[in-house]
Amino acid sequence: MHWSTYLALPFSFSFVAGAAAFNPWAYTIQSTTCRAVDRILHEEVDIIIDYVDVNPTAEKSIIMVHGWPSLWSSWVYQIEEFDDEYRMIAIDVRGFGGSTHPADVQSSSTLADITGDLTCVLEHVGIQSAICLGHDWGAEVCYEAARRRPDIFYALVGVTVPYLHAAGPFADSAQLAAVMPKLAYQVFFENHTTEAIAELNKNIRRSLRATLRTVNSTPPDSFLTSTTTYLSAYDNVTEIPPIPFFSSSDEKYFVERFSIQKFDHSLLFYTRGNRYGTWQSTQAQGNYTIPQPVLSVLPLNDPVADWVFAAKYLNSAAFLPQLTTKTMEGAHWPHLEHPQVFNGILRAWLETLEHSLTPAQRVFSDEL
DSSP: OOOGGGOOOOOOOOOOTTOOOOOGGGSOOEEEEEEEEETTTTEEEEEEEEEEEEOTTOSEEEEEEOOTTOOGGGGHHHHHHHTTTEEEEEEOOTTSTTOOOOSOOSSSOOHHHHHHHHHHHHHHHTOSOEEEEEETHHHHHHHHHHHHOTTTEEEEEEESSOOOOSSSOOOOHHHHHHHOGGGHHHHHHHHOHHHHHHHHHTOHHHHHHHHSOBTTBOOOTTTTOOSSOSSGGGTTOSSOOOOTTSOHHHHHHHHHHHHTTTTTTGGGGTOHHHHHHHHHHHHHHTOOOOOSOEEEEEESOOSSOOHHHHHHHHTGGGGOTTEEEEEESOSSOHHHHSHHHHHHHHHHHHHHHHHHOOHHHHHHHHOO
């Protein structure tokens, strides 16, 4: 079974008491133009990818890839932890924030397409090789990027979601929701994308607040269980409380960045065309193994999925010969719920990474 629709489960992180205030407006948003394919128009088009470039003189680089619904600024605690040691490129994925998207949302953004965006940004900033750090759908982007371009991505970190390889038959969201009812919202996103976008766009702040809850500030029990609507579980809630892990400034930034193009193209991860296109292209290549060093950080308290079980069920480790798996407390966003714990895991792995690189990988990582 192919589990690609298990991504982007909308539970979130908790505010870290005592942490220094993060000001996303203090970071300069840069952008570059990348080529993309519009499969409806059957032509190449230009898209804009926004990113933040931190510590550009560092010798080693990390490119950071968020999931749904998120932005570059969700890497706040990792940026602050490693900004003296690594060059960090945190992107807004195409269709999010200021990063644009082909007109077609259904089939023009496979994981291979987004891999192309990553390599485009890295080429633009002059980085020849990098570690890919991804959360949620961003983790799957990093797995695919490393699989397709081992010459560029010499190691990767996948947060929350394990490697959902394409070695088995394709399964759509309805098949998965039959087993896990909390995935029903993905059926809505897949089969009624236009209606889902309209529902999310009606009130950007409300949509984000409804989605970004924690296990200590839970959504209604029926949230995520409908195949015909996303937000109806909140119909009797006049005002959804603020996002519990954001300051008011953080929430304002998210709302403003999402309001640039709303949710118009953000459901790219859920459409059947993109998911099937990712699976089909990987199947055609017939290679599912990622030989580079991999760190998989899996939370133990995600209310929707047991990712440790999923990794074992899929036998993900069989395709990752240099895999290190760590578990930690947290729901769907452990790098933000418990940043000190997560950063400790990440730092320990990074410190041993050099010793695990093959000579060829070491050459790639040093060619900056």
